[in-house]
Amino acid sequence: MGEDWERDYVEMIEAPWTDEQVENLNRWQQCGYVHPFTCANHHEGSRDLIARNDGWHCPTCPYTQTWAHESMMQGPPPNPFDRSP
Ligand SMILES: [Zn+2]
Numbered sequence: 575m576g577e578d579w580e581r582d583y584v585e586m587i588e589a590p591w592t593d594e595q596v597e598n599l600n601r602w603q604q605c606g607y608v609h610p611f612t613c614a615n616h617h618e619g620s621r622d623l624i625a626r627n628d629g630w631h632c633p634t635c636p637y638t639q640t641w642a643h644e645s646m647m648q649g650p651p652p653n654p655f656d657r658s659p
Pocket residue numbers: 613614615617621632633634635636637
C-alpha cells in the first residue's frame with residue numbers, strides 16, 4: 575500500500591459516469607474488504623460516499639467528488655473469500 579498503490583492506480587475517470595460504471599463503483603464501496611471512498615469532511619453519521627451518474631455523494635453532507643479509479647469501473651472487486659471456480 576502507500577506509494578506503490580498510488581503508482582499502480584493513477585488512471586482516473588471523471589464523472590459523468592454510465593449506469594454500469596456507477597453500479598460497479600457502488601459494489602466496490604459496499605464489498606466490505608476494500609476501503610471505501612469517504613467524505614473529506616469530519617462529521618457524525620455515515621461518510622461512505624455513494625456513486626451516482628454525476629459523481630460521488632456523501633449521504634450525510636453536501637460533499638461531492640467527481641473522479642474515481644479507472645480499475646473500479648471495469649467490474650466488481652475480486653472476492654478473496656470466493657473459492658468456487
Ligand atoms: Zn460528508
